[in-house]
Structures are given as structure tokens and as C-alpha cells.
Amino acid sequence: MEALFYVVPLLMIAVAVFGVVNVVRRSRRVAGAWNSGLTAEGRCLRTYTTTSGGGETMVSTSLHHVYEFTTREGRTVRFEERNGPGTTLEGDIVTVHYTADHPEQATAHAPARGKLAAGTGCALVFFGVFITFCVVFIMVAHEMFRFMGDFLP
Template structure:
């Protein structure tokens, strides 16, 4: 029964990493398609605000800039969206150019690095399972 944990936990971790990799590739393909085939529109920054995380004191505090934009598609549909981690140089009332896919009005190096990291996690989990299997097999051979 105890041995099951040495197989179940890494298997669940591999499944989670697989799902994260799937979502990452899906997002990267959508962004690539938007840059290649997307239309442009002028969007206006309706709101800019910051959020902080971390407790301060002995722990570090990180601040994230958020923007709320609104634009009108070529078909006359108004779209409003929020962007986290945008540039602090864009202020309320500023106009920016946005790209969107007509059917969905709402980055390769980064994605590659994250996929490589996720791959390392999978390799670690598989290695852990192999070592655990060898260890339990050796222990079974020593039992009378």
C-alpha cells in the first residue's frame, strides 16, 4: 500500500504537467495565429490600477500593473478586456493598437523555456518512479 504512493503521486504530477503543457501550447498557437492573421484596432485604456502581493516586512512585495481596454471591431462589436502585467507607461485615456482574431475578439521563446522546464519535471518524476520501483523490487527479493 505504501508503495502505491511512490507511483501515484509522480503519476498525478506528470498528468498535471501534461495539462499545463497543453494549455501553454494552445495559448502560444493562439497568440501566433493572432499575430499572423489578426486584425488591428485602436483601443482606449479605460482604467489602470496596480495590485500587490506579498506580506511586506521580511517577505518581498511584488506589484503588478493592470489595464482595462476597450475597442470596436470592424463589425462594430465593442470588446472590453483586462491585461495584467502591461506596461506602466500606458495611462488611463491613452490609445494603443490591439490585434484580435475576427472569430475570437478577445510567445515562442517563453513557451519553449516553460515547456523545457515542464519536461524536466516529467523526467524527474519518471526517474523517481524508476528508483522507487528498483528499491521495492530489491526489498522484495530480500524477503524470505
């Protein structure tokens, strides 16, 4: 029973660390594409939405775009991106930012470094508070079990 108060928060911390890694990786990928200076004219091939939740939980909808562009080397690349502008429709021409090493990790989002930094920072603060709460919970549970042990035979 006592292990439950250690294992569950540690699993939650592991999930939060996974979230931190994904947020930082995505932020670096997008910033790298913007900073590379490589752009190409791309075309939106498809747009679609996905929904999650429902029932007793809040419904969340995400807009997805599928883009295709040709690199300077002549390689045709197709990629998908979430949460793009709702005004981009199938057939629209967009500016694609990409890196020479990984053109498949391109973005059609216009450079907005402040917005990217703010979003990444807010996510990291959230995960930091969450991890801190879990660590404090473990410490309080440990002290509680130690205190209860003084009264047990």
C-alpha cells in the same frame, strides 16, 4: 505506502501537462491575433496590480490592463490582459490585435514573435525536465521496491 511513490509523481505530471497545455494555448492565441492582420484602436480603461505570496514565500506582483475596442463589424469588445507595459495608463490609446472569430481573445502586446517563442520554449523545457524527473523518480522507486522485495519474507 508504496502507492504513494507512484500516485504523487503522477499527480505532479498531470499538473505539469496542464501547464504545458495552458502555455501552448496562450502562445497560439497571441500568435493568432498577431498573424490575423486585424488591428483596431483600443483604449485602456483601467490598470491594477495583483500580488500573491507573502509570509514565508516570495511576493509576486502582476500588472493588469483592461482594454476596450470596436471591431470592424462594429462590435464593442472589452478584455483584460496581464503583464502589459507599465507605461500604459488609463485613457491611453493602444493598438489591439485580434482575430475575427474570437475578438475577445485580443492582445494589446506589440508583436514580438521571437520573445513569444523564447518564452514558450523555456516554459516547455522547464515542464519537460520536470516531467522527466518525475518519470525517473517513479522508475527508481519501482526498482527500489522490487529490490527490497527480494529481501522480505
